[in-house]
Amino acid sequence: MxxxxxxxxxxxxxxxxxxxxxxxxxxxxxSGMFPWGIVTWAFGNLAVWLALWPLVILEVIPLWLSFIVATVNIALVYLPTHDAQHHIIGRPGQKLYWLNELVGHATSWVMVYPYEVLRVTHMDHHRHTNDPDLDVDITSHADNAWSAIWKTIRQRQPNGKRSGDYLRCLDRHGRQDLILLAIGYRLGFYAILIALAWNGLALEAFFLWWLPYQIAITYILFFLSWAPHSPGMGQxxxxxxxxxxxxxxxxxxxxxxxxxxxxxxxxxxxxxxxxxxxxxxxxxxxxxxxxxx
Amino acid sequence: MQKALKALLWLLPLIFGVGFLAPVIAEGLVAAGIAAPFGLGALTFGLLVGGVWGAFATVTGRWI
Incomplete structure (x- = not known):
């Protein structure tokens, strides 16, 4: 020790x-060591979530069980991409930079965000933590735990402020290309869900992706955003x-x-x-x- | 282009309600062995609920 x-x-x-x-x-x-744990986590977790689809469709495992596993999977998706956003697996110019970017891209799409959008907005969160005007995660602030959970749900409604904060952040950084990409991901997600639903896989789409995603986002924002930065924390x-x-x-x-x-x-x-x-x-x-x- | 995209995004809750929620509700009813009310078919009922809920979300900006 x-x-x-x-x-x-x-x-x-x-x-x-x-x-x-x-x-x-x-x-x-x-710092500086190769984080093999997070890389294994990234690809292992993704493989399990992807494997759920054929296993459920072929009725190898029941939908209720796969829903639980999928919720855990999607809750675990963010942290590997978070390490990649900070170039912890490999920095630009280093030999393993490709792996860093692969981890980032391979995991973030499950959460319906382009990796680069998460990176740019997250760097802004670090730059402006708890700034009421510039912190993209400021909408996670709440006085207590229940209020925090309710706020994350409210912020995902069509008129929620959070997605607007993300788009304004990208605009401030001159990344209009990423605004279009983020919208493309969202439309693509809806197109996949609708295509699955009208081909007899509505419940699979709902219980393997849509609902686990909603639960996981609430969980992630609670622990990553609200708990360490709120309530009453300053700048x-x-x-x-x-x-x-x-x-x-x-x-x-x-x-x-x-x-x-x-x-x-x-x-x-x-x-x-x-x-x-x-x-x-x-x-x-x-x-x-x-x-x- | 921008106007069309904004209109599409504004309509997204309605599209989601009709395109996704409706078949989810219909499949859910069938899987649970529950008959749709008023003698409606499962999909008709799903389209009714998904469509109205999606229209509500489009107009008010919130699902709940």
């Missing part, structure tokens, strides 16, 4: 620059994200208890954020980060 790199008693004497240097040293220690490097204790544990909350580490050092692979957090904790305390564990 690694010894903690920091001793709380020593930190009060350190300057801002020295604290930052120490924090960066820990971050570097937990600024050490104020916009908190460490929090999940009632369902770290795995079921998709590792988001340690999301603060991701916002401070987005190049650390998801699976290394708990270890990085444990080493960084005294520094984060010295910085005044809201820590619950």
């Amino acid at each position: 690694n010894a903690p790199a920091t001793n709380p008693a020593d930190l009060s004497a350190l300057s801002d620059a020295e604290l930052r240097k120490l924090e960066n040293k820990i971050a570097r220690k937990h 600024g490097r050490y104020r916009d994200t908190k460490n929090w204790r999940s009632k369902v544990g770290n795995i079921l909350s998709m590792g988001m208890q340690y999301h603060v580490v991701h916002h401070l050092h987005p190049y650390i692979p998801l699976m290394r954020t708990p270890a990085a957090y444990r080493e960084m904790k005294p520094i984060l305390e010295a910085r005044g980060v809201q820590l619950e564990m």
Whole structure:
């Protein structure tokens, strides 16, 4: 087991620059390795979801069981694409950049978003976290958990603000091409659902994709967006994200208890954020980060 | 082009209601062994519910 790199008693004497240097040293220690776990997760999860379709159509497994598996699959789709958005699997110019992009593209379409749209908007979320005008995820903010769940459902209605925030973000970045691509994905999704439905596979389309997608998006936004950034969180490097204790544990909350580490050092692979957090904790305390564990 | 796309997006809830919800409701009724009310066929009932709900969502901007 690694010894903690920091001793709380020593930190009060350190300057801002020295604290930052120490924090960066820990971050570097937990980054740069090939995240084989997330790559296996990406393709394994996708393979299981794709396999459900023939298994259900050929009546090898019942629809109710495949609905449960599909919901888990789609809830698990986002995190690999999230690591790819941050170029954690391979950076531009590196040998494994193609794999990074393959993971991003291969997983994001299941959530009916082009990978590049997720990347551009997510980088803006990092740049403007909790900014009421510029954070694309600001609509996830809510005073309590039930309100957060209801808001994510409301935001997916045709008049929801969230999709408009995403389109405005793409427009700000001059990526009108991505606006068209995002609309194309949405229309394509509807076309596939309708084609399946009118060919005798309406319940399969509903229980393997549409309903699991709705449940998964609610789950993902709850744990990735609401829990670490709301309620009452402010703006600024050490104020916009908190460490929090999940009632369902770290795995079921998709590792988001340690999301603060991701916002401070987005190049650390998801699976290394708990270890990085444990080493960084005294520094984060010295910085005044809201820590619950 | 832009106007046509905006019109299509505005109509999307109605398209979804008729194109997807209607057959889902119809298949759901058949799978559950439930007869559609008023002597309607399962698909007719699905089209009625999906169409009205989709029109509601198109006009009000919300499904629920």
